[in-house]
Each structure stands twice: as structure tokens, then as C-alpha cells.
Amino acid sequence: MASLYQFVSYKDFFNNWVSQQPNNGHGEYRRLAIGLGVSTTLISQIFNGEKDLSLELACEMVEYLHFDDEESDYFLLLIEFSKAGSVKLKNRLLRQIKERQDAVKKLEVRLKKDHSLNDEAKQIYFSHWLYPALRILADIPSLNHADQFAERLGVPKNQVLKALDFLIKNKILLQKGHQLILGPAHIYNPPSDPLTGRNLINWRQLGFNKLHNHDQNQFFYSGTYALSQEVADEIRKILPQLIDDILKKVKPSPSETARCLNIDFFEI
Secondary structure, eight states: OOOGGGOSOHHHHHHHHHHTSGGGGTTHHHHHHHHHTSOHHHHHHHHSSSOOOOHHHHHHHHHHTTOOHHHHHHHHHHHHHHHOOSHHHHHHHHHHHHHHHHHHHHHHHHHHHHTBOOHHHHHHHTTOTHHHHHHHHTTSTTOOSHHHHHHHHTOOHHHHHHHHHHHHHTTSEEEETTEEEEOSOBOOOOTTSHHHHHHHHHHHHHHHHHTTSOOTTOOOOOOOOOOOHHHHHHHHHHHHHHHHHHHHHHTTSOOOOOOOOOOOOOOO
16 A cells, blocks of 8 residues: 555545545545544545645544544644745645655655564564465454454464564554554565475465365466576576566555465476
8 A cells, every 4th residue: 555655635535545545546535524523525626627625624533544643743744835835835834744744754664674573583473374365364454353364364363363473573564543554574584594494384274275265366376397508598588577477567666455476487
């Protein structure tokens, strides 16, 4: 889900947020209107038209969105920028917006450094596919509760709650109001680390368990070939580029579902 601090327009932010809600945000304008005590028509005129949100309504809206104080101040700044009536004022407010964005970027970098997982936490995180699976699923707005996680993953709820407790304590996930969001904890293992192998085995085991589901959304393939060394080398070069192309499509897309991709290519 895109961060508030990526936006200079509060309207673009909210419409992006709406698009990532369940059912593509259908009915979200009406729910906001009820929450603010105004008409749906007014909300539509603001977020699809030329009207601007008043600062008084904005104060109510930041509570509706469960913003913290810093996010609330930034959101109000975006509204002031949108309402500014002169180029001089817009430039002054835009400078303040950029300063806030830069400060957040620096903080995110520092938090990533400060919150690298220790060895003990890594051992637990990579011990079972459930931990990284919950981390990914928590980024999907429509899947944000233990009951939903348990039902989707086919795992007992008490096991899910225990795993979520670990993820929150280690800042892999953060609890924000009633919402779980991705935390600042940095998770990386070099290919040579035994835990990397453990992680690969975990996901392949889950894939094996899914093999007999006959779900059209899933795709499984295994093939063995006798081929020239030249072609083998060419395929080996193609695979990293394929993954890079996939990531370029994945990163900007809204979090609506979750998938696992396993690729193996080795000499027999």
C-alpha cells in the first residue's frame, strides 16, 4: 500500500487508498460521508471535483483513517497546499511538504538499520513459512485479522496469534489502530546462510501441499532436459532477468492477493 508521504495531493492519496480497500473501495465514499456527518455528494465533489476539504472536516478524517499525529499534520499540510491561493504561498507550502518527505525517508533508512533481526529472531522467522506468509498477507487491506489469516492459510487460530505476537514484538509488523502494517524490521539472509536454505525448503513444502488443490490460479511445472551447454548457460542468464521483470510489475501494484514463486534450475 502506498505511503501517505509519497503524495503531494491529499485527493490522490485518498483515492489511491480507496482503490486498495476490499471490493476496490466500493461504498467507501459513503462510509466516509457517514463518518464525517456530511453527504456522499459532498465527498464525491471533493475527491472527484474542484471542492476542497475544510480543515475542520480534515481533523475528523484523520481520525477516520487512524492517522498518528505526524501523519495528521502532514495530511493537513496537503490540504493547506491544495487550498493555497497564490503561487508564493504554494511554493512555501510545497517546500514544507518536501522537507517532511525527506525527513520521513531518512527516518525509514535509520529504522531499517536499527531494526535488523537478531540471530535468535531469524531462527524463529525462517523456521516455518507461516511467519513470512503472515508478513505478506498483512499488507492486504482485506486480510487483516487473525481469523481471516487462519482460514486462508488453514492454520489453527492460536498458532496464527502466536506468530503475529512474534512479528509485532520484532517490528516485522506494526499494530496501527485496528490495522496491521508492514514494520521497519530488515530481513535479509545471504544465499550462503543455512537459514536461506531452510526458507527455500519451507516454501517448496507448502507448494507440495498445494499441488493437489486443482486451483486454476496456481501453476506447477517440473521438467528435465538434455541440452547443449550453450543453451543451459543462456537459460541461466535469462532467469534473473525474468525475476527482475516480475518484480517491476509487482512493486507498483496494489496489495490485493499473495503468491509464492519458486524457481529451481540445477545440473543433474
